[in-house]
Amino acid sequence: MSAPVSLIQAFLVSFWLEGVLYGFFVCIFALSLAVNLGATKQQTGHSRAMFIVGIVTFILATIHISINCMRMLRGYVDHSSLPGGPVGYLGILSQWDHVFNNVIYATQSILGDCVAVYRCWILWNRNFLVVCVPFLMVFGSAVSGYMTCAIFAKIQPGSTVFDKELDAWIKTFFAIAVAQNIITTALMAWRIAAADRQTSSYRVTKNNLIPILRILVESAALYLTAEIILLILYVANSNAQYILLEIITPIIGITFNAITIRITLRSQSNQSVHVGEMTSSNSRRPPGNIPLHPMITVNITEQTDYDPESQWPLEGK
Template structure:
């Protein structure tokens, strides 16, 4: 039999770790505000939408950690002398505060999955076929996640999240969240790698898209790891799963902001390098000026490597 941590220890440790993750999220959110202000002239409508999404994720993470702070104070101070002590108060499923904070968690996961699907759609040249499976998984996650929250108020006192009535829905939601994160990250990384490989012959400089692929994978790695371990812990009925459950909400925001900020800084660095190159080499500046001139259609016959050129143009438009 697997050794269990007591609920008293689990709830304290989970809030401590969530507060730590929230601190990281706060730093990244402030960095995103700085990026949005200083790099505004380089941003388009898509970048501003991503910034507003980051604000929404930060607000949900703030509400979630605030609710857990409230619950901890109530459980260990106000209700410490009640039958069952803090564990009974914090472990109850039906009270409004538990339903509300888990609804925020489910919403953050679903929102994060939806944003990842949108990014996948853009990177794949707005090809809806690339997101059929992720979109189907999003619907499954939405149904299972909110079904759990809807069942909480009907649970009798003393029941836990390992109650058979909840296990099917919770297991489904955890599994879908992990598969969704893995799938969308893999689709984006594969498309970037594929486009970089096909466009290699046509690049005049040594720049490539592989650093963007590394940014996506490295930024999503923490969320993927946490979601995978959470699924395993819940499957073997470990109380310690609550520790990882509470930190998922800020981690979703961390993943989103990390990708946004790192790509924004990389784009800014590329622009700065081009500007310095233009100042040092007038011909490079002339090329930049030529790119800004109105273009007209010309007829070009290409006999080879047609697929590679098409893919490169599609990816450039997606960005």
């Protein structure tokens, strides 16, 4: 049986991994800037909003790793020869920098949850009933996350994150993050897959919605896996949970910007499709349409006549 991870090991490995992932996030964010700024004329209001959210996730991740860098220098340099050593400083939960960093982490996580719920709401034709549970879970996540930070600020010295005063709030926050990620991803995947099946008989090109489904599922898998491992490690009272805790902030940014980049690039490629390949003569509008325009912009010029008997617009007449 392997030896348990010590706090001094957990702090070192967590900071190193966060630095690696942050460097990867910088590259992803730079690519996101290039892609979005290059597609300014084709951007919708939704695209611009997502672009701004991407910038916010980068700012939060930058603040998070900056505070952690300062904490590591204070712990392993300034307090290395003092009683308790680096852990004597880094292990104090009520330190302002520890509390502030956890506020940044909670904010980044809640922001990611809000974006997932918003995307789900858009895909389901702005049907609030579909997203009411994930929407309420955002409030539960905010309450449990910021309540944990408030307890950190006033907790007694010598306490750990596994104390009873914190245990229920932290488990609630982690569990909600996992559950909401599963629910929102499943709802979006179901909606896209159902729309693809319903429109398959009307499609005259090889283009389909499965690549969009793949983008959402693949990008969400990284964040979901990290959250599940984090929850398991915390329930097991393992110090290794610090490692996962610190890397969640850049992972959220990577996940969000990866989705934005891949969908924007696909949108740009789809805009070159000729209108003659997108419509057929005297064809009816296929059922089950989902509003993909906030995510994929396809410019189509067509003339539409209205048939009062069938109650359907006839496209391409």
